[in-house]
Amino acid sequence: SSTSPDFGANGIIDRFSQIEPKVLIVTDVYFYAGVKHDITDKILAVAESIPSIEKVIVAPYDPETESASLSSEITPWCDWVDNSNQEPEFTRLPFNHPIYILYSSGTTGKPKCIVHRSGGILLKHWSELLLHCDLSFGDRMFYFTTTGWMMWNWLIAGLSCGVSLILYDGSPFHPTPERLFDIGQETQPNLFGVSAKYIEAVMKEGLTPIHTHNFESIKVLASTGSPLAPEGFEYVYENIKKDVHLASFSGGTDICGCFVTGNPLQAVYSGEIQSSSLGLDMQVFNDDGTSATSGSRGELVCANPFPSMPLQFWQDPEDRLYRSAYFERFPDVWHHGDFAEWTKSGGMIISGRSDATLNPGGIRIGTAEIYRQVDVVDEVLESVVIGQNIGADTRVVLFVRLRPDLVLDDELRQRIKQQIRIGASPRHVPSVIAQVPLIPRTRSGKLVELAIRETVHGRPVHNLEAIDQPDALINFQDHPDVKITF
Known part of the structure; x- marks a missing residue:
C-alpha cells in the first residue's frame, strides 16, 4: 500500500493503522514549487502511532541527506540492502492473491481500505494500456500523479507492458505554467496524461503550446479526475496538438481503472467519453432500476462481473461494507455513484457524483x-x-x-x-x-x-x-x- 508524502501525519495514520503494516518504507523529504519539505518528524510520529510497525526504512530523496543525520530509529535504504545477504525469492501465487490496498478519499469518514487482486488488476490494466491507449512495447508514458492516487498504480502497470515511465515530482506550474509541457517536449512520451483540472487551468492561463512546443511523439493525451468540459476538448485540439487521441477516462479507486474510457478506433466527440471499457456492461439506470434511454440521465452502473472488482474491504470478513458500498442501491448490479447519460453517438457524458x-x-x-x-x-x-x-x-x-x-x-x-x-x-x-x-x-x-x-x-x-x-x-x-x- 502507499500514500503521498505530502499527507499529514493523521492522514497517513488513518490509512496505515487500519492495515497494520510491519515495514514502512519512506522518503525523507519531498519538493513542491521549489521548496523542500523535511518529513522526518512526521515519519517518527507515524511509526510511534502504529504499533505494528517493526522497521522504518528511508530511501533518501535529498542528495544532501547523509545516513548519519537520520534518527537511530530509521534504517537507510542503502544500509538495509547492503546488509542483506539473502537472494530474493519469487513465489508463484494464485490469480486472486492480494496485490495492494488502495483507499477511498475519506472526505466523509475514515478511508475505506480496498483490497485488489493481482490477476484482475493485471488484466484490467493491460486492456486499458495496450488496447484502449494503444501502447506498445518500447513506448514511453507520462502521467502527472502522486503516489496517493490510483493513477500511480495505473502508471506503474506500464512496466508490465514493456512501457518506459517518465516520472515527475513537484508542482505542475513551477517554475512556470509550461512545466509539464516542457517535460512533454524534452521526453517525447507516447502517452501524456494529466487531470481535467490541469487542462482547465492552462486554458485559463491562455497557454498555446501548439506554437511553442514540439509534441511529435504524443499519440494519446489522457484526461481524468473529473469530467472534461467541451471547451477543454476544443482547447486541446486548437492549442496543444491537432493530431492526437484525446482520451477522457472515468472510473475509480474502487476498480483501479476505468468504467468508460478512450477508444482509438472511434471518433472523439467534444465533451464525451468515447466508450465503455472492454468487457464491462455499462448502463445508465433510472431510479427504479430500468435502463435509461439515450439522452436521459441516471445512475451509472455495471451490470456484469469484471476482473478488477475488489477482492474485499480490509477487516470486512462477511463483505457487509463491500455489498453496502456497491450493491445496495440495485441488487446484483454494481452502482458506482456517478450521474451520467449516453449520447446519440454512443459516447457518455458524466455530470458529477450522484451524492453531489x-x-x-x-x-x-x-x-x-x-x-x-x-x-x-x-x-x-x-x-x-x-x-x-x-x-x-x-x-x-x-x-x-x-x-x-x-x-x-x-x-x-x-x-x-x-x-x-x-x-x-x-x-x-x-x-x-x-x-x-x-x-x-x-x-x-x-x-x-x-x-x-x-x-x-x-x-x-x-x-x-x-x-x-x-x-x-x-x-x-x-x-x-x-x-x-x-
Missing part, C-alpha cells in the same frame, strides 16, 4: 453541467456548486474564485447567470453566487463538494487530512452571502 447532484424543486442537476458553463467566464479561475437546504426545498449555491484583484459585483454575477441560463437551462441558474479566496480539493485534485456542503450547513467535516488546504473550508462557514436568517 443538485435537486432544486425536485429536478436533478449534475454539478458538471454548471461547471462547464462557469469555465467559459474568463474572470472565474475555478468554482464549486452545492445544494443548500432551505426548509423542505434546496437552492443552488455557486462559489467562485476569481482572478487576482477582481471582486464579484452584480454585473459579473449576471453574466455568470446568463452564461449558465443560455448554455445549460434556466433550471441550472444558481440562486446565490458568492466569492471565496480559495476552493479546497482532495490531494488528487478533486473538488470536495460534500465537505463544502457540510460546512455550509454547519455540520462537522470528518477526516480533514484527506483535503489539501483544509483551512480553506473556513471561507464557506457562515459566509454572509449564503447565511440563512429567519
